Amino acid sequence: xxxxxxxxxxxDINSDIEIVIxxxxxxxxxxxxxxxxxxxxxxxxxxxxxxxxxKKLYVSCLKLKDESLKIAxxxxxxxIKKYDLKTIKLAIVQENKELNISNIIEGLVxxxxxxxxxxxxxxxxxxxxxxxxxEKANTDKKDLQKQFEESLIVCNSVNYTRDIVNTAPExxxxxxxxxxxxxxxxxxxxxxxxxxxxYLLKNGMNAMYNVGLASRHESxxxxxxxxxxxxxxxxxxxxxxxxxxxxxxxxxxxxxxVSMKCDKGGAASxxxxxxxxxxxxxxIEVHAIAGAVENMIGGDAYKPGDILKASNGKTxxxxxxxxEGRLVLADCLHFAQKNIKDFDYIFDFAxxxxxxxxxxxxxxxxxxxxxxxLKNKILKASKQSGELxxxxxFNDYMANLLKSETADFxxxxxxxxxxxITASLFLSxxxxxxxxxxxxxxxxAGPSYRKERWGVNPYGATGVAIRMMIKFMEEVxxxx
Numbered sequence: 001x002x003x004x005x006x007x008x009x010x011x012d013i014n015s016d017i018e019i020v021i022x023x024x025x026x027x028x029x030x031x032x033x034x035x036x037x038x039x040x041x042x043x044x045x046x047x048x049x050x051x052x053x054x055k056k057l058y059v060s061c062l063k064l065k066d067e068s069l070k071i072a073x074x075x076x077x078x079x080i081k082k083y084d085l086k087t088i089k090l091a092i093v094q095e096n097k098e099l100n101i102s103n104i105i106e107g108l109v110x111x112x113x114x115x116x117x118x119x120x121x122x123x124x125x126x127x128x129x130x131x132x133x134x135e136k137a138n139t140d141k142k143d144l145q146k147q148f149e150e151s152l153i154v155c156n157s158v159n160y161t162r163d164i165v166n167t168a169p170e171x172x173x174x175x176x177x178x179x180x181x182x183x184x185x186x187x188x189x190x191x192x193x194x195x196x197x198x199y200l201l202k203n204g205m206n207a208m209y210n211v212g213l214a215s216r217h218e219s220x221x222x223x224x225x226x227x228x229x230x231x232x233x234x235x236x237x238x239x240x241x242x243x244x245x246x247x248x249x250x251x252x253x254x255x256x257x258v259s260m261k262c263d264k265g266g267a268a269s270x271x272x273x274x275x276x277x278x279x280x281x282x283x284i285e286v287h288a289i290a291g292a293v294e295n296m297i298g299g300d301a302y303k304p305g306d307i308l309k310a311s312n313g314k315t316x317x318x319x320x321x322x323x324e325g326r327l328v329l330a331d332c333l334h335f336a337q338k339n340i341k342d343f344d345y346i347f348d349f350a351x352x353x354x355x356x357x358x359x360x361x362x363x364x365x366x367x368x369x370x371x372x373x374l375k376n377k378i379l380k381a382s383k384q385s386g387e388l389x390x391x392x393x394f395n396d397y398m399a400n401l402l403k404s405e406t407a408d409f410x411x412x413x414x415x416x417x418x419x420x421i422t423a424s425l426f427l428s429x430x431x432x433x434x435x436x437x438x439x440x441x442x443x444x445a446g447p448s449y450r451k452e453r454w455g456v457n458p459y460g461a462t463g464v465a466i467r468m469m470i471k472f473m474e475e476v477x478x479x480x
Contacts, residue, residue, distance in 0.1 A: 001112065003105070003130045005148055007141065010133040015089035018056045019076045023064055024095055032058075046075040050083075064094065067386045067455065069103040074111025074456045077127070081112070086128045092144075093136040101144055102151040104132065106386075106467075109155035110456040115166040153279045154470055158463035161272035165449060165461030169244035169261045173217040174292035177241055177264065181222045181271060181290070187278035189228055195221035204311040205331040211324045212293035214248070214301035221335065222267070222290040226277040231285035232480035234343040235473065238332045240325040240350035241267025241292035248295050248321030249303055262449035262461065263325070266349035267292060269444070269465045276470055284473055287343070289336045291328035295321070307407050311335065312430055317407035319414070325350050326411060326426050333430045344476070345374070346435055348427065349442045349465055355419030356392075356443040363447050363454065364388040365464065368424035369440035378440065381472035386455075387464060388447065392421050399425050 006013055025033050025042055032051065041047045041060045045068055049058045057080060061072035080088060092099055108130060116122055134144055164172065164180065178194045185192025197218050200209040205221070212219035222241070242263035246252060252260070267290035274288045302308070306318045308327065312334040316327065329348050336346060356366035367378055367389050375391055382389040398421050401413035409429065413422045424441045431439045447464045450457065 001127050001130065003108065003132070003152065005134050005145060006131050007135050008133060009135045010089060010091040013089045013131050013133060015087040015131065016055065016085040017080060017088055019073070019080075019088060019090040020056050020058050021061050021064065021069075021072055021094040021099070022058050023061055027095055046071060048075060048079045050079070064097055064099060066103065069099060070107040070111070070386065070456050073104055073107025077108050077112045081125060081127065084125050086126070088127060088130045089133065090130070091133045091136065098137050098139065101132075101147045105148065105151035106155055107456055109152065110158060113159050113162060113458050115163065115458070115460055117163075117166075118168065150280060154276055154467055157272045157276040157279075158466050160275060161268045161463035161466060162458075162461040164268040164271070165262055165265050165463075167261065169294075172261070172264070173215075173243045173294055174212070174220040174241070175217060177243060177267060177271075177290065177292040178220040178222055181224050184224060184271060184275050184278070187275070189226055189281070190274060190278045191225045191227075193223045195223070200331070203335075204309065204313075205335065207308050207310040207316060207327040208291050208293060208331040210302040210306070210308055211242075211248075211295055211327050214296040214298040215294035217243075217294050219291070219293040221332070222288070222292060224271065224274045224288040224290075225286070226274050227285045228281065228283045230283050232283050233473075233476045234285040234287075234340075235476070236287045236289065236336050236340055236343045236346040237270040237273060237469075238329060238336055238346070238348040239267035239270040239288065239290045240264075240329055240348075240352065241290045242325055242328065243292060243294050245295045245322070245324065246297055248324060249297055249301050250320045250322040251297065252322060259449060259451070263351050264292070265351045265444055265448035265461065265464065266442075268461075269349055269448075269463065272463060272466045273469050276466060277473075280470070282473060282477060284477055286473070287336065287340050289332050291332040293324075293328055295324045310430065314409070314429060315407040317404040317410045319410045320412040323412040323423070325352050326423055329427055330430045333427065337432055337435060344438065346431070346439045347442060349444055351445045351448050352443045353420045353423050353445055355416070355423070357446040359392060359420055360390045360446060362450055364390045365447055366390055366392055366420050366443040367440055368392050368394065368421065368443070370394070370428075371437040371440070374437070374440060377475065378468070378472060381468045381475065384471040385467040387468040389468070392424070394421065394425060394428075398422055402426055
């Protein structure tokens with residue numbers, strides 16, 4: 001699908017259909033107004049009417065901004081896909097209001113995403129071209145073009161990440177993720193280093209190593225670096241890359257295992273972020289550390305009751321092998337702090353706990369850490385991007401639940417209440433004191449993968465956190 005901007009008047013652009021966003025019925029001519037009133041189009045957002053005679057699709061949108069606008073265009077593109085229409089046009093100025101070009105692009109590109117890799121019969125109805133008339137825009141045309149191109153880059157990376165997460169576990173395993181990282185490393189200003197299991201053993205990364213022990217696929221530690229020639233900040237991103245999770249010997253129930261290809265969502269998102277940065281060429285330095293493993297069962301599998309010594313020297317009593325993600329992240333967080341110096345922030349992303357879904361529902365990322373000012377910066381980026389976040393508080397009482405009689409601490413608390421918080425507190429034990437104010441944990445278990453269409457997101461993977469982190473980085477750069 002090709003999307004382009006045109007300086008032509010909307011009437012002078014040839015297409016099979018025009019998207020018209022409607023908020024105020026007073027601006028319509030009497031005939032179409034009566035039709036839309038009769039079908040109650042103005043009662044709520046995202047209702048549609050296809051005027052076949054005039055080749056226009058009307059979409060109601062009660063707020064012409066932000067998520068409402070994105071969802072309206074997502075609704076429009078998915079409605080048009082039902083018909084054999086190849087070309088679309090729309091005006092950036094609707095109802096005498098210039099719409100935000102980024103909202104339009106996110107609605108169209110993210111909303112039209114489909115994952116049909118495994119379909120034996122591909123959909124024949126394909127939209128080939130979308131033309132956006134900017135003839136009446138007040139914004140400088142060069143600025144519009146820049147915003148348009150940047151939005152396309154971000155959206156394409158989100159869809160790239162969606163593809164990674166949606167790919168079947170038999171086809172996507174640690175080596176596959178490493179190969180994707182190597183490809184990203186071929187971009188300008190990007191380097192990539194892959195470490196094997198010998199490196200994990202040599203460097204005492206036994207927590208991560210043991211998680212992947214029963215898999216026929218070798219675990220991989222991935223280090224991607226994007227570095228602009230004049231970086232204004234240094235950020236470390238750590239991602240959980242469990243390419244498939246059976247739960248290990250603490251085996252999941254069958255229905256809980258079906259979508260566990262999504263457990264690589266954290267690592268997939270940080271790969272997508274580096275890919276985005278390479279194309280945007282932002283003046284920043286970002287390190288992405290991904291622990292790619294497969295948590296399987298077998299004679300080699302690590303067991304409940306095992307004591308694992310992590311790379312920072314701390315010992316962990318394994319009480320649940322299905323709490324494997326935090327073991328992977330523990331070694332990855334220590335690796336990052338040991339090998340990357342003088343960074344400004346360190347964030348980890350993981351589909352870590354079902355408890356985070358219980359706390360906030362399935363559409364919100366749970367964020368935890370020690371720095372309230374940093375949380376406020378994330379909240380701002382959340383609002384700018386439209387990706388939802390919520391914050392869960394730490395307390396000493398819950399930290400006590402991780403005490404072990406036989407090791408330094410357990411990997412899961414016997415008290416399942418507040419599981420998202422205790423998981424984050426576990427990770428905090430691998431954050432050096434000097435970095436505690438620089439660190440935040442993002443539990444993306446809910447919004448990374450949903451078995452439903454919502455907002456601009458399809459069934460399945462969403463590519464969560466990429467848009468939010470790019471907004472965060474742009475703000476960091478702006479302040480320097």
